[in-house]
Amino acid sequence: xxxxxxxxxxxxxxxxxxxxxxxxxxxxxxxxxxxxxxxxxxxxxxxxxxxxxxxxxxxxxxxxxxxxxxxxxxxxxxxxxxxxxxxxxxxxxxxxxxxxxxxxxxxxxxxxxxxxxxxxxxxxxxxxxxxxxxxxxxxxxxxxxxxxxxxxxxxxxxxxxxxxxxxxxxxxxxxxxxxxxxxxxxxxxxxxxxxxxxxxxxxxxxxxxxxxxxxxxxxxxxxxxxxxxxxxxxxxxxxxxxxxxxxxxxxxxxxxxxxxxxxxxxxxxxxxxxxxxxxxxxxxxxxxxxxxxxxxxxxxxxxxxxxxxxxxxxxxxxxxxxxxxxxxxxxxxxxxxxxxxxxxxxxxxxxxxxxxxxxxxxxxxxxxxxxxxxxxxxxxxxxxxxxxxxxxxxxxxxxxxxxxxxxxxxxxxxxxxxxxxxxxxxxxxxxxxxxxxxxxxxxxxxxxxxxxxxxxxxxxxxxxxxxxxxxxxxxxxxxxxxxxxxxxxxxxxxxxxxxxxxxxxxxxxxxxxxxxxxxxxxxxxxxxxxxxxxxxxxxxxxxxxxxxxxxxxxxxxxxxxxxxxxxxxxxxxxxxxxxxxxxxxx
Numbered sequence: 001x002x003x004x005x006x007x008x009x010x011x012x013x014x015x016x017x018x019x020x021x022x023x024x025x026x027x028x029x030x031x032x033x034x035x036x037x038x039x040x041x042x043x044x045x046x047x048x049x050x051x052x053x054x055x056x057x058x059x060x061x062x063x064x065x066x067x068x069x070x071x072x073x074x075x076x077x078x079x080x081x082x083x084x085x086x087x088x089x090x091x092x093x094x095x096x097x098x099x100x101x102x103x104x105x106x107x108x109x110x111x112x113x114x115x116x117x118x119x120x121x122x123x124x125x126x127x128x129x130x131x132x133x134x135x136x137x138x139x140x141x142x143x144x145x146x147x148x149x150x151x152x153x154x155x156x157x158x159x160x161x162x163x164x165x166x167x168x169x170x171x172x173x174x175x176x177x178x179x180x181x182x183x184x185x186x187x188x189x190x191x192x193x194x195x196x197x198x199x200x201x202x203x204x205x206x207x208x209x210x211x212x213x214x215x216x217x218x219x220x221x222x223x224x225x226x227x228x229x230x231x232x233x234x235x236x237x238x239x240x241x242x243x244x245x246x247x248x249x250x251x252x253x254x255x256x257x258x259x260x261x262x263x264x265x266x267x268x269x270x271x272x273x274x275x276x277x278x279x280x281x282x283x284x285x286x287x288x289x290x291x292x293x294x295x296x297x298x299x300x301x302x303x304x305x306x307x308x309x310x311x312x313x314x315x316x317x318x319x320x321x322x323x324x325x326x327x328x329x330x331x332x333x334x335x336x337x338x339x340x341x342x343x344x345x346x347x348x349x350x351x352x353x354x355x356x357x358x359x360x361x362x363x364x365x366x367x368x369x370x371x372x373x374x375x376x377x378x379x380x381x382x383x384x385x386x387x388x389x390x391x392x393x394x395x396x397x398x399x400x401x402x403x404x405x406x407x408x409x410x411x412x413x414x415x416x417x418x419x420x421x422x423x424x425x426x427x428x429x430x431x432x433x434x435x436x437x438x439x440x441x442x443x444x445x446x447x448x449x450x451x452x453x454x455x456x457x458x459x460x461x462x463x464x465x466x467x468x469x470x471x472x473x474x475x476x477x478x479x480x481x482x483x484x485x486x487x488x489x490x491x492x493x494x495x496x497x498x499x500x501x502x503x504x505x506x507x508x509x510x511x512x513x514x515x516x517x518x519x520x521x522x523x524x525x526x527x528x529x530x531x532x533x534x535x536x537x538x539x540x541x542x543x544x545x546x547x548x549x550x551x552x553x554x555x556x557x558x559x560x561x562x563x564x565x566x567x568x569x570x571x572x573x574x575x576x577x578x579x580x581x582x583x584x585x586x
Contacts (some may be wrong), residue, residue, distance in 0.1 A: 020341075029064070033434060034434050043510075044093045048102055060273075062112035062113065064218045065116060070089065072187060072216060075416035120190055128142050129290065135176065143192055145179060146158040162256075163184060165421060184487065186233045226265065226569075230255075232254070248295050260304075262303070300314065301313075315346070346388070348382050380559045386494070397474055399459055400458055402454075404423050404429065408432070432456060435464065437463055437465045469490055480567065505523075508520075515561040517562070520560045528556075530552055531550070
């Protein structure tokens, strides 16, 4: 039997369990919309510090803070992902002293702090780019420049590479009289990470924060780090140029991204982390695969090989998980995670600042009365997936996606994608302010008349203070499940066997050397039953406490867990929640 299952989909036989590397729960903070401490309408680092006890109460192990570095104002800054200076705090987020206070407070609570490091590009007003533009000594090739080509007697970009945000991936600079590469906005020129000296400079920026005491990085846009030095065209997925729709997701990325030399760059990053006596962690982002951006799982796995890879990496697979995905699709997906990450290292994401909120994705085609049950089931499924877990702020509240223009008027949008790809692709719907107190202005995010984004009315009813007062709220449910997950070695370290159950039942066996656990999910709204003994041998049934021929019935959009251990309450618990954390009801 391999790590997925044997030929008939059962867990018969007991080969040695290949336990995974340790996993963790990471809470993502988007600081612009998390908490505003000074009343200017914009979230800041002091606001994050004030809310650390809340994050700790979720049983999180670490926080990932999206960029707070100096960046251009407005759309050119791309929400902080166009970095002007990696060593400076943008004043709207506070000061370096504010960050150091945050770091100390988090460490005092036992929370690790991961900052967001934008690897493949900077802002166009970065000192390096300005020097490269002027061809200053040592910086001539710090970025990706090219003379361009000639087509039909016209000067055109050097190849057919496209930008994720629309249009060509090349912009002509009249001062340097050359094209420069940008995979996203033209304000985000691509660093020439094919060159060792540019890698050295980037590693130096990382070292600045590691020396300060951060516990590691979430590394942005890893597949975009390197490129084909011969600048060859990408092939088109459908048809032949010029009779194709010229967009980024219509290409096979043979040459522009997903290049093999990025694995060597990852090894250099790992060597830097290993140079510290204390543990430094790396979480990579690899959500772009080589076929029109799809199927990023193998790319992510390449960055997490055992000896010199990242600690973990998240891919695009998490954002397609819902009941509507179907049992067969989810079985295939989970097997692929196990196959590509046999030692662990995959990170599943319950929400992300670049994607539609989980509540919206899960409930889109369901009647309203089924929304809560369906959402909670998917949260439980995420809890049982192999690897680490990342949660975007507000997902623990079950926040729906903010609507445009009903919740966010067009003139209030922050995301530049609204301008480049259209409102229907705008990411602001998942970036609205965190609702803390229902009766306060902007739901307690800020007293300002000009908050970062409006707070949707549908979010007010799900504010933290209201949910903490309700023992059966989505927030307290999430707290209980995260604490319960931490108490299960099989979920934290175990390998995964996907059983060949029939729809609507999805069933996984998670195992370590001292715990075996059956996790079953009914993806339909009606009760459904299955017999574990059809898939498991007698010894496994004994390990999980299930009798031979016992029928397991799972309620609609419900779940069942056999072999689970008692839960452990989080500590410290948020105010008002002390007496409301009943054990989870799987």
